[in-house]
Amino acid sequence: MTGAGPETDRAGAIKICGLKDAAAIDAAIRAGASHLGFVHFGPSPRHVDHTDLARLAATLPADGPNAPLTRVLLTVDADWPVLDAAVDALAPGLLQLHGHETPERIAAVRARYGLPVIKAAGIADAADIMALRPMAARADLLLLDARPPVDADRPGGLGRSFDWDLLTGPDFTAATAGRPWWLAGGLTPATVADAIIRTRADGVDVSSGVETAPGVKDPAAITAFVAAARAAFARRPEAPGAVTRGTGLSGSD
Numbered sequence: 001m002t003g004a005g006p007e008t009d010r011a012g013a014i015k016i017c018g019l020k021d022a023a024a025i026d027a028a029i030r031a032g033a034s035h036l037g038f039v040h041f042g043p044s045p046r047h048v049d050h051t052d053l054a055r056l057a058a059t060l061p062a063d064g065p066n067a068p069l070t071r072v073l074l075t076v077d078a079d080w081p082v083l084d085a086a087v088d089a090l091a092p093g094l095l096q097l098h099g100h101e102t103p104e105r106i107a108a109v110r111a112r113y114g115l116p117v118i119k120a121a122g123i124a125d126a127a128d129i130m131a132l133r134p135m136a137a138r139a140d141l142l143l144l145d146a147r148p149p150v151d152a153d154r155p156g157g158l159g160r161s162f163d164w165d166l167l168t169g170p171d172f173t174a175a176t177a178g179r180p181w182w183l184a185g186g187l188t189p190a191t192v193a194d195a196i197i198r199t200r201a202d203g204v205d206v207s208s209g210v211e212t213a214p215g216v217k218d219p220a221a222i223t224a225f226v227a228a229a230r231a232a233f234a235r236r237p238e239a240p241g242a243v244t245r246g247t248g249l250s251g252s253d
């Protein structure tokens with residue numbers, strides 16, 4: 001598999017996830033987010049149904065190769081009919097699989113839609129790092145989130161962070177196999193800059209940290225988060241001024 005393209009390959013991605021309303025979307029776009037995430041998973045307080053996915057999609061700038069923004073469709077162990085309908089409604093540029101999708105399923109989703117795939121992985125200990133390897137072989141990008149508690153009603157968007165020291169060293173480098181990866185889990189406008197500098201993540205992703213309550217986005221917090229992330233990415237020596245918006249893709253092997 002070759003790299004999917006600039007949507008996933010470039011450093012400096014900033015994704016605001018769990019968007020449901022125009023004010024929050026507008027704040028994310030104005031601030032300079034590169035990726036807008038839409039959750040399509042019934043139990044989530046951020047769930048957007050097919051009708052609203054299509055309605056919101058109609059208000060967004062065009063997606064596709066070299067577009068300034070990438071729409072990300074987030075699903076959890078979704079079957080083909082659910083995925084087909086959601087992809088039709090949103091016309092995303094990137095698919096985020098946030099459940100227990102196997103490497104084979106990742107490859108099948110990627111092939112069916114011709115879109116790059118983010119595989120989210122819950123991290124709590126070194127074993128979770130070792131488990132990244134087969135996912136990295138099939139996904140275009142990894143999203144490293146806190147592993148949810150066993151009794152959680154959803155696998156992400158919980159505002160929980162994890163030990164970033166797990167993201168260093170040869171085991172981590174081997175497990176990610178050169179695949180780009182984004183950091184998620186409990187990030188906030190106050191912590192994102194430190195996270196970017198310390199972990200050297202290729203991108204960051206937030207949901208709870210820019211909300212006033214689960215599912216209720218705070219436009220001012222979105223603006224602050226994106227500004228802090230942009231400034232931190234710009235300070236990193238390997239990516240001077242490197243905040244980039246997701247653009248085109250190949251999605252093909």
Ligand SMILES: O=C(O)c1ccccc1NCC(=O)[C@H](O)[C@H](O)COP(=O)(O)O
Nearest residue numbers: 017044156157158159185186206207208
């Ligand atoms: O947001 C949800 O409710 C959700 C439900 C099911 C799977 C994933 C979900 N969200 C994922 C995200 O929003 C982020 O990618 C990530 O988990 C960071 O969330 P947070 O810790 O709240 O910033």
